[in-house]
Amino acid sequence: MNYIKNEVDVMNNQPIGFLDSGVGGLTVVREALKQLPNETVYYVGDTARCPYGPRPVDQIKEFTWDMVRFLLKQDVKMIVIACNTATAVALEEIKKTLDIPVVGVIVPGSRAALRETHNGRIGIIGTVGTINSEEYTKEIKRKSLDVDVLGLSCPKFVPIVESHEYQSDIAKKVVNETLSHFNASNIDTLVMGCTHYPLLKPFIKEAMGEQVKLIDSGAETVTEVSVLLDYYDISALPNSDKKEHRFFTTGSVRNFETISSDWLPIQDISVEHVDITDIGD
Amino acid sequence: MNYIKNEVDVMNNQPIGFLDSGVGGLTVVREALKQLPNETVYYVGDTARCPYGPRPVDQIKEFTWDMVRFLLKQDVKMIVIACNTATAVALEEIKKTLDIPVVGVIVPGSRAALRETHNGRIGIIGTVGTINSEEYTKEIKRKSLDVDVLGLSCPKFVPIVESHEYQSDIAKKVVNETLSHFNASNIDTLVMGCTHYPLLKPFIKEAMGEQVKLIDSGAETVTEVSVLLDYYDISALPNSDKKEHRFFTTGSVRNFETISSDWLPIQDISVEHVDITDIGD
Structure with missing residues (x-):
């Protein structure tokens, strides 16, 4: 050793x-x-x-x-x-x-999500690559088997940020539509599992509501x-x-x-x- | 490397x-x-x-x-x-x-104190050994030269905890008297630089007032x-x-x-x- x-x-x-x-x-x-x-x-x-x-x-x-x-x-x-x-x-x-x-960025984001969740239902948003890899789910489950992890890929988010449209009405609309997938999910914690996403945070916060804690992995x-x-x-x-x-x-x-x-x-x-x-x- | x-x-x-x-x-x-x-x-x-x-x-x-x-x-x-x-x-x-x-416990406590202070005036309480070593002061100054660190040794605190008197009136009196040294210090952050001290936290909090943020190094x-x-x-x-x-x-x-x-x-x-x-x- x-x-x-x-x-x-x-x-x-x-x-x-x-x-x-x-x-x-x-x-x-x-x-x-x-x-x-x-x-x-x-x-x-x-x-x-x-x-x-x-x-x-x-x-x-x-x-x-x-x-x-x-x-x-x-x-x-x-x-x-x-x-x-x-x-x-x-x-x-x-x-x-x-x-x-x-x-x-995945281990720190997972640690924070586990620290913050109360009901054990955690959402993850990320790129197709990140969500398909299931690295967040694996990392969180490695620490606690009692937690449900719901992943959602948001392929439209990065192009919106990179093209400097992240404060636009289009951005707001895309964020709202995409995150409506979580409507009946009862998650209390959402990991912004892509470092581009904090630039969309105001819209993400609005879409998810005050009761969902947002984790900034970065x-x-x-x-x-x-x-x-x-x-x-x-x-x-x-x-x-x-x-x-x-x-x-x-x-x-x-x-x-x-x-x-x-x-x-x-x-x-x-x-x-x-x-x-x-x-x- | x-x-x-x-x-x-x-x-x-x-x-x-x-x-x-x-x-x-x-x-x-x-x-x-x-x-x-x-x-x-x-x-x-x-x-x-x-x-x-x-x-x-x-x-x-x-x-x-x-x-x-x-x-x-x-x-x-x-x-x-x-x-x-x-x-x-x-x-x-x-x-x-x-x-x-x-x-x-000193590096984490120092990091937290620097994160929390707004006015750059940090108090440290600890044993004679800890305070005389000046390890907290060195560690904090290593990261920021703009901060004032005021150390105070509290030799009566550990014996009170070890003898299971930490909830007594005597404990309260000793804590109040000892921490009165900080009265005119204008510190906004106080590091409990001894792992025994969180057992005295209610009295320490009362003595220092709501405006002082307490850091639990542990x-x-x-x-x-x-x-x-x-x-x-x-x-x-x-x-x-x-x-x-x-x-x-x-x-x-x-x-x-x-x-x-x-x-x-x-x-x-x-x-x-x-x-x-x-x-x-």
Whole structure:
């Protein structure tokens, strides 16, 4: 039994790497900026190939590895897979392979759902990939057999967010129609099992009603990141040589800038275009 | 860089070991039973040599190692140092030496205090050992230089709890008198930096007033335990072969039984007397 080594040779002012299929992971970054103000964020969104949800498993794995390799080249000290689809499909393999901490969004979201439910009826919304993987159901059942988990894929949600229509009347209508599937379900807790979905939170809240507790997997993930930074003693110090946050997209810089400026409490966000398909090992 | 190994060969139904100088760590166990209902708890309290607070550092280290060795013989999968004095003095050394996860109470308590404070003025109450070590102040300042930390040792609190007088008028008077030191301090957050203190929480709350947020380091520690169990994939499964919780004391079984029955939601707690001074390596 020897699965913890305490000699850590990472510098604590290295950035934390976040990855997502597009802009959704920015909801996790927003939480990180709040809870971990000393940390530097490097973010990569594979907007050019978004959405990941409907893609075959092998392709999602391949694309996720492209982003991981890109972040490793930037010398990150930890990787946050801020994308439920990529977590469901690739977390285990990536965590096993890398020698830095790798965190996904499904375990923290499941933990929070179990903590919050009173009647033991939990809904999960996510992409087709996430819902079909049944990773939330497996994770929740692993901890408690007495809970019912109802999964619903919402394939229209990610495109609405990525096209910057998440505050529109169309968004409201789509959210209402989609979530009407839960009408007779009697769930008391709903996991937003896609990091894009918190951008639709006002509409989701309205559709589900006050009695349903919404879980933001991404926000829960940041608490896990905080624990692991402390546990491995790799938190950034307040007086450390802080780097600038950096944001990379494989797609349109302009669209990414619009959404990130809307969403993040940072002035003058500069977004860089990047090609991640030929990073190599 | 190779500080995480993911091959875990612990069985997930092994118990989690908790240690404390006496009964104080039971406040952490109560939280664990709530947040982690599938886990088995083994607890050792060194009641015979309690309190640890006023003892020299080397002796606290020696006594803490006695408890650690005892728990290792019980084949625990993780150790929670549910004692602030022992955490302040011995956590680093124990964490470095063992190859199972070891968690203390100071880092989680500090994280929670920083999350909760609005005016940046945090009070810490603890034993003489904990306060003199300044571990809370160091940990909080490590994360934020903009915060003022005011430490106050409360040497009368632990003996009141261990002698089962924590609901008495004397307890109320002692708490009021001791905490009057904070009267003009303008703190908005107070860390109960000793696991015995949550047993005095009603009096502490009354003395500090509604405007001061109380942090229970022990409760925060259980969230950290939960994250690490998940991260290392060593959570107990709901259908795993669950063992009985076991409680060991180096002192009076009867007194320990009275307090643990008061405090924990378990029927028929059986407490065993144990000698931990000659465990060997």
